[in-house]
Amino acid sequence: MESIDNSTNTGSVEIGTTHLQAPAESAVVPRPCSAVVVRSAYKQYNQTAVLKDLNLTVPDGKIYGLLGPSGCGKTTLLSCIVGRIRLDSGEIKLKGKFISDIGYMPQELALHEELSIKETFIYYGYIFDLSRETIEKRARELKDLLELPCYSLVLSDLSGGQQRRVSLAVAMLHDPKLLILDEPTVGLDPLISQSIWELLIELTSKGKKTVIITTHYIEEAKQSHMIGLMRKGTLLSEATPTELLTSCDCSYLEEAFLKICQSHVAKTNSFKIPIKQPTRRFSYARDLPPPPLLNNKLFTFGRFKAQICKNFFLLTRNIPFTLFLVCLPIIQTAIFNITCGRDPEKLALGVFNEEISNGFHACSKVHVSSNGCFLDGRTAVSCLMLEKLKEKSFTLVEFSNIQDGRNAVVSNDVWAFIHFSSNFSGSLATKIVTGSDATNDTLTSSTIVAWVDRANKYISEMIQRDILDSYSNVIESILFTCGISKKIGYSPLQIQNPVYGIKNPSFIHYAAPAIIALCAFYLPAIYTAAAILSEKEGGVIERVVLSGMNFIEIALAHITVQILFIAIQTSLVMIVMFAIFQNPFVGDPFPVFVLLTLIGVGGMCFGFFEAILCKTMTEAAFLGIGTNFLLKFLCGMMWPIEGIHYLLRNVSYYLPLTLSTESLRSLTAKGLKVNHPSVYLGYMSILSWIVVFSLVSYLLLKIKRDVWTKT
Incomplete structure (x- = not known):
């Protein structure tokens, strides 16, 4: 940064396009050395010039009031001075x-309203690498100077005026030489506004501080030592209040400002003033190093410590929210285990049993013996079947004819309807004894006929499975009782004990790894994006960036805190899913813990990507919800990827959670080691996505015009 020479200026005052001379006795008055000099400043957005060949000089140790209507370019000019924005051409x-020489107070509060005054001072003090003792000393001085309330009060509990004074105190905390205040009195009570002006006058009374203050309350700027009047990106006049009033022959600044504006409008309407096009000479980048590069360092421990402290302050400020954050994945996995994957119970099953004249409720009154052979005609096999179905938690509904039972299925009164013929047991015995010699009537009478509502695939297949299982169990039992080999009743396909898993797995056993992976990925993503975007929308990010903070320090501090939460959440989820609800787990827990932690880190990196890409939390919410549904359907979470359309199947393998979810299944249900391809490919996949999200986020930081970058 180039220092400013101690040059002097004449006492002439430029108003509009005329050159008005100050009173004779002050025709040649030495000006103090300048704290800020802007020359030939030009800046445009979307082909619209915001600053047009602007020249400005701020005397050292004075209050410079920058006046002008909203949209005239005041905030843009200040952003250029503090390094938030680069000029297209010109010099500042x-x-x-150093950045510590500047104290900036934006128009909005731009502070964490969840922090107390003390925590706010600690946060910004660490940003400027102040020691704890220095912070406490400066805090006491500012408390007396600004009449601040109790340090333990949270900012959200303060009045508007108290919040503005805290914001001013933050700007002054590191004792800067130059204070830049963007409309500090807007919306404040006149008494509070006057107290702020009295403070500024006191600060500059000894010439040790320079203040640039913007306001559209023209009369209050009369207390400034120098006034600059802006309109449409141009500085119309720069003079002391007395010089302005004398030159315009006015009693009030507002009247003088109106005269100057009218003169400017008249002259610009009389002839078209050519606007000097900027020469693409970025001298500003050399003269004023961007504040985020404090002392040209990308990382300092003080700023990193500030972010760590701020994150913990916010977490401890709202203990219920922090506990909810920790327990949310536990709640989700517990609710999932309680509500999903369990076989439905008490399903209505219609029955018409012609074998028992008084209905199937009379089964217990007939001679039913499981100890006798059914070939003796005393055992009603249909009753044994119905008893087995009751054991499987079906609710049996009796019908007196086939038509009523079928109509009950059509009207959704029952899920299925089964019919036993009047000679079911006898025909079944004849079929077993005669074998291939059985007549067609015998075969028909020994058959159970069922009508099933197949609109619900899972329930219909479960009903069909339970009916077949009940039939097989009854047949094997009665054959054994009769001294006949049970193998006669066996299905021609014999399924041996499973290689992996259990004999009758539930859907929850398939979905459990997917649910864990989804929680591990999206909870850190949601928290990361929400935490950063809330600061971004409130102007906090821009304020700390202008104080020297950069994205690397913000990200590293967030990662440090988040990894701690991810480790705690992962451990608790594993306990809930596998220890409490007894989902299949036959492997080593450590590789599972590591993989889930990596998935959480991948979700956190995706959250950074969202925070950089999106401007608002609404945009991030839509992006998060949309990708959540896509990953559920495309990553084999809701259904095996083998069932995905072949055009999307190959795409699925390259998505963040496909291979890592399959890796979780292999680790938990199969007990495979990390060196198995189905396991280590999951690790490689999520690690690759961590790198991808990080690189894309870095590129967005470089090319996207946002609070993280200089424009």
């Missing part, structure tokens, strides 16, 4: 050399 020179 400051007397100070």
